Amino acid sequence: MFQESKYKQEPVQKDLNIFKEELSEKDFQAFSSFIYSQYGIKMPPVKRIMLQGRLLKRIRELNMNSYSEYKEYFFSKEGQQKEIFNFLNVITTNKTDFFREPVHFNFLEEEILPDYFENNNSGLFNVWSAGCSSGEEPYTISIILNEFKAKNPAFNFSILGTDISHKVMNIAAHGIYAASKVELMPLDYKKKYFLKSKDRENPTVRVNPMLQKNITLKYVNLINSPYDVKEKFNVIFCRNVLIYFDRATQEKVINSLCRHLEPGGYFFIGHSESLSGMNVPLKHIKPTIFQKVI
Numbered sequence: 206m207f208q209e210s211k212y213k214q215e216p217v218q219k220d221l222n223i224f225k226e227e228l229s230e231k232d233f234q235a236f237s238s239f240i241y242s243q244y245g246i247k248m249p250p251v252k253r254i255m256l257q258g259r260l261l262k263r264i265r266e267l268n269m270n271s272y273s274e275y276k277e278y279f280f281s282k283e284g285q286q287k288e289i290f291n292f293l294n295v296i297t298t299n300k301t302d303f304f305r306e307p308v309h310f311n312f313l314e315e316e317i318l319p320d321y322f323e324n325n326n327s328g329l330f331n332v333w334s335a336g337c338s339s340g341e342e343p344y345t346i347s348i349i350l351n352e353f354k355a356k357n358p359a360f361n362f363s364i365l366g367t368d369i370s371h372k373v374m375n376i377a378a379h380g381i382y383a384a385s386k387v388e389l390m391p392l393d394y395k396k397k398y399f400l401k402s403k404d405r406e407n408p409t410v411r412v413n414p415m416l417q418k419n420i421t422l423k424y425v426n427l428i429n430s431p432y433d434v435k436e437k438f439n440v441i442f443c444r445n446v447l448i449y450f451d452r453a454t455q456e457k458v459i460n461s462l463c464r465h466l467e468p469g470g471y472f473f474i475g476h477s478e479s480l481s482g483m484n485v486p487l488k489h490i491k492p493t494i495f496q497k498v499i
């Protein structure tokens with residue numbers, strides 16, 4: 206059993222020679238099987254060097270000497286309780302942006318919201334950002350819904366953002382981003398929804414608390430259904446997440462998410478993802494935009 210104190214030491218520069226050692230096929234196999242079985246993320250042999258690089262950072266932080274030492278710790282009882290959070294932070298790919306794939310936000314603004322509000326102006330409009338990463342997606346949804354509410358005060362909404370990486374969800378909770386992330390955003394949105402820092406060396410923006418007010422963030426592993434989520438949603442964004450799963454897992458995840466989608470509710474996927482040939486209760490509306498069959 207490893208002693209806790211050993212891993213709390215400050216990182217020291219290790220003799221780099223030891224890292225001429227590679228992550229062995231056998232150790233890679235142990236990590237990749239774990240990642241696939243627990244989180245659905247495919248980790249084929251071509252990803253060995255990538256995983257090796259990502260784990261090396263953790264190994265240095267823990268002041269360990271080898272991949273096998275890290276593996277032994279990771280699969281120990283203590284490692285499974287304590288290291289799993291750091292492990293998820295390094296194995297997930299969290300690339301995201303404000304207004305990424307803008308066609309979905311235009312469709313939400315121009316088609317879904319006016320139609321919903323015409324038929325239902327007293328309920329709560331629920332949106333789920335599944336695999337929300339560092340929050341740019343739920344905050345973009347919040348901008349669109351706040352804009353709609355400004356014109357239609359009776360409109361009320363709630364947004365759920367979920368992910369498995371605590372690191373990115375922490376960023377989402379704080380809502381502080383490099384100023385360059387909002388550079389291309391329309392000026393009126395920038396003025397209304399972001400506060401600029403005074404730090405010229407490291408310019409950042411902070412989201413206006415009004416964008417945060419209706420967002421709840423939560424850990425949800427999409428491959429473990431039923432989910433601990435009570436609501437039914439009018440729209441589910443599940444974009445650039447399915448791409449990490451194999452087809453059988455994608456189909457299972459979509460069906461699980463659809464159990465939380467209102468009949469007639471909308472489902473968005475990323476532009477490099479496809480549902481073709483899958484047995485899911487969704488009809489195709491436009492590329493990457495689907496609607497739950499009634």
Ligand SMILES: C[S@@+](CC[C@H](N)C(=O)[O-])C[C@H]1O[C@@H](n2cnc3c(N)ncnc32)[C@H](O)[C@@H]1O
Nearest residue numbers: 244297299300301336338369370426427444445
């Ligand atoms: C590339 S980001 C996409 C972010 C955002 N949806 C977008 O399109 O910009 C993918 C996110 O999916 C999350 N993810 C990966 N596997 C997951 C799983 N099994 N359950 C929930 N989230 C997962 C990752 O942690 C990551 O933050």
